[in-house]
Amino acid sequence: MPAAIFLDRDGTLIEEVHYLSRLEDLRFLPGVPEALRSLQAAGFTLVLLTNQSGVARGLLTEETLQKLHAALTDRLASAGVHLDALYYCPHHPDYGPPRYRKSCTCRKPATGMMEAATARLQLDLSASWAVGDKWSDLEGPLKMGCRAILVRTGHGREQEVLRVEAPVGVQVVEDFPEAARKILAETNLS
Ligand SMILES: [Mg+2]
Numbered sequence: 001m002p003a004a005i006f007l008d009r010d011g012t013l014i015e016e017v018h019y020l021s022r023l024e025d026l027r028f029l030p031g032v033p034e035a036l037r038s039l040q041a042a043g044f045t046l047v048l049l050t051n052q053s054g055v056a057r058g059l060l061t062e063e064t065l066q067k068l069h070a071a072l073t074d075r076l077a078s079a080g081v082h083l084d085a086l087y088y089c090p091h092h093p094d095y096g097p098p099r100y101r102k103s104c105t106c107r108k109p110a111t112g113m114m115e116a117a118t119a120r121l122q123l124d125l126s127a128s129w130a131v132g133d134k135w136s137d138l139e140g141p142l143k144m145g146c147r148a149i150l151v152r153t154g155h156g157r158e159q160e161v162l163r164v165e166a167p168v169g170v171q172v173v174e175d176f177p178e179a180a181r182k183i184l185a186e187t188n189l190s
């Protein structure tokens, strides 16, 4: 069974922009496409999981979000990276019209998106990792037996100081390329 990297989007792979909605604001953080390519070459399945409550809040439509994701996927493809799956949660418990305003099972830290990916791609969670800039990106995967890395890009630095020490199984690194190197180093050892 393949192992996955559960990837957060904003502040982890791309620049944190407050409720990104414009294509011209979509920018990869330094070294990200290359780091994804190295993980893919090592045999990892790449799964992007992103909370997009901007949809519920009326700041962008799902159509716009899908255009952004098509652009993101295209840019990765031209760097030789194939995303195996991309899931987003458009909901928020307190905002928006009824179809978006709900306590859903997909909004991280809930595990609905990763469970859907795990079932569809038959993933080995014990060999999988999560990388994100918020603890809420990592809690679900940790609970389900993955290892996890918090990056200091995006909201990472603010998040890091919210906890006296990282939970068991979590490493904190500067950025996504460093996270990828850690994962590859530990993969080669096992
Ligand atoms: Mg993020």
Ligand SMILES: [Zn+2]
Binding pocket: 089, 090, 091, 104, 105, 106, 107
């Ligand atoms: Zn949701």
